[in-house]
Amino acid sequence: MLGTRTVRVFADGFGGEVIRPGEPKYDAARAVWNGLVDRRPGLVVRPNGTADVVAALRFAREQDLVVAVRGGGHSIPGFSTCDDGIVIDLSRMRGATIDPAHRTAVCAGGALLSELDNAAQAVGLVCPVGVVSHTGVAGLTLGGGMGRLQRKFGLTIDSLRAVDLVTSEGGTVRASADENPDLFWGVRGAGANFGVATSFEYVLHPLDHPITHGTVVYPIERAGELAQLFTEISGTGPDELWLGFYIRLALPTEDFPPGIGGRPIAAVSVLHCGQPREAERDLGRLRAFGHPVAGSIEPKPHLAAQRLADVSSAWGHRFYMKSAFLRSLPGELVDMAVQHAHGIPEGAGGEFGFWSWGRAIAEVPEDATAFTGRTAAYWMGAEIQWDDPALDGPCREWARAGMADVGPFTTSGRYVNDVAEPRENARAIYGDGKYERLVGLKRIWDPDNVFRMNQNIRP
Ligand SMILES: Cc1cc2nc3c(=O)[nH]c(=O)nc-3n(C[C@H](O)[C@H](O)[C@H](O)COP(=O)(O)OP(=O)(O)OC[C@H]3O[C@@H](n4cnc5c(N)ncnc54)[C@H](O)[C@@H]3O)c2cc1C
Structure with missing residues (x-):
């Protein structure tokens, strides 16, 4: 006290x-x-x-x-x-400072994604980050950083040049490929364990034209064939094209036609970061798939796409999720997701999401960073959001049950930032080899485990 x-x-x-x-x-x-x-x-x-x-x-x-x-x-x-x-x-400690000539950004330790996005886009540049703009740059980067530009530009950590940290001893240290490279390895995926990051330096990428982004929605009965198309386009499409396949409730009900609103639906979201005419070419098969019950794919500023989920993911709702990396997306997994979608507790919004993975992510060797899961074909998550505390148990149970049978389809590793259980076994997140290396780093940089409010590496 x-x-x-x-x-x-x-x-x-x-x-x-x-x-x-x-x-x-x-x-x-x-x-x-x-x-x-x-x-x-x-x-x-x-x-x-x-x-x-x-x-x-x-x-x-x-x-x-x-x-x-x-x-x-x-x-x-x-x-x-x-x-x-x-x-x-x-x-x-907010804000992002851009150096357009060198295509770099420096973010303060408390910056939000919107600050990095806005500052970089103001000069036609971008850093691949997450999809809700009020998320923190720090936590997202230190865990890895997934987003819709990942097949072209990789994870957020793949654009990270350097981090400044305050250590558990109260000293300051810089981690980069040249300075403390071992620590830099650990920071990229298990970073919350090693210090307080006060600034992040990123390399940026050119993006000075509208992207093509949006979602097409189909009745749940078409989930199987839509999933098949999603996997085919994920395989054949260019690096510029990110796709997400979703089984979710059509919410808010009033946004959908009668008979669809409030019920499970299947959807594909895309973000194509090439020129709009290239996007139209690459989205031809999806456009030809037939009559969606709702559709919103169109060219727009990248910043508009980055802000779209800010309200639906606003502060204060109750939230739980489980995720995994998949080697494939077989029909039986889609059938399982459809079946579980019918059991989403009333009053909650739940979804299964499958993201196309690989490409720039997989070009970085698996052992180059602490982040584990680069070799997967897809990322999969069961996410659920609600407001009534009486639903806490049923909603958690829904996500757990929905992911209970995915084991046979998974690859090694888990995305640390998705792990909702506070006391998960970090060994399962990183795998034995990386976990042991992280323990070695933890003994050097935080032997007393001062930084333990995280998926903890025990020194
Ligand atoms: C609405 C929403 C959308 C999301 N979308 C995505 C997405 O698109 N892609 C994705 O990859 N992830 C996404 N995530 C997950 C997100 O990456 C993690 O929740 C991340 O930890 C959030 O970072 P934060 O700084 O906001 O969190 P915080 O709660 O502030 O911190 C998260 C962890 O990082 C540590 N930490 C925070 N700041 C520092 C610092 N400066 N130095 C050292 N440690 C620090 C904290 O101690 C804690 O352990 C999303 C999460 C939410 C809630």
Whole structure:
């Protein structure tokens, strides 16, 4: 328990903001994205810069406090908050600075995807990041970073040049291919374990024309043949073309025709980052598939696509998911997803998503980064969102049951940022070999396991 005087002395010498239980800002400051998570930290501190992060960490260690580090606050298990300990909330350390001549970006440790997207697109450049623009750059990058540009430009970590970290000892260190390359290896996939990242440097890629993006929706009865088409186009389409195949409820009901709204449907989403005329050519087979019940594929600014899910994925809903990497997408897996979609608890929005994988992701050798799962053909996730606490059990159970039988179709590794269980076995995420290497790094950089609010590598 933190003494009032102890906190006052720390706050007097701290450059940033200090928020204590009972203060008017406390409830907003302790909230995180997932409404399932309700924790009460002893203190929330908001550093203005690296020196404040160092001071906060030193204080936490002196007082033997559990440390939670917060970037964008979107951790699904709620790792960026804690009970009783200290939250080091980087929300005052925002922004992305672009160097157009060298095609690089530097993001502060608390930046959001929207800041990187907006700044890069302003000069016709892009970094491959996730699909909801209020997600934190830090957590997403440190775990890997999937997104709709991944087949062309790879995971977010594949565009990462360097990271500046405050270590558990309160020192600062830079990790890149040239400086501390071993740490740089670990940071790219297991990064939340090694320090507080205060800045990220990325290489950017040209993207100065409209992308082609949207979704076509079909009755659930066509799920099997649509999945077949999805796998074929994923195999033959260019790197510019990302596809997602979904089995989900048609929500909100009023957006769909009578008889479809509120019921399970099958859908394919695409993002083609080539020129619009190339996209039309490459989407010919999907366009010819027949009469969708809804369709929205059209050229648009990349930033418009990046913001589309911001409201449906807004803060405060309750959320759970499970995911896996697949070697193939056989019909029986699609049938299983269709069957489970009929069992989504009433009052919840659930979906099975399958993303085309490979290409630029697979061009990086599997052992080049801690991230594990580059050789898969598809990523698959069962995701569910709801608001009524009475549905907590049924919704979690729905996602678990939906993924229970996918084992035979999976490849090694799991995406750490998708793991919703707070105490998952990290060995299963990285595999034995990488896990042992990560333990070695953890013993060097965080032997006392100060950074343990994560899928933890035990030193
Ligand atoms: C709505 C939504 C959409 C998503 N979409 C995608 C997607 O398209 N692609 C994808 O790959 N993932 C996606 N994710 C998953 C996302 O990558 C993870 O939830 C990620 O951890 C969020 O990062 P954050 O900074 O917002 O989270 P936080 O909750 O702040 O942090 C997540 C983890 O990283 C640590 N951390 C945060 N900041 C730092 C830092 N500066 N230094 C060291 N450690 C830090 C935290 O301690 C915690 O362990 C999505 C998640 C949500 C909720």
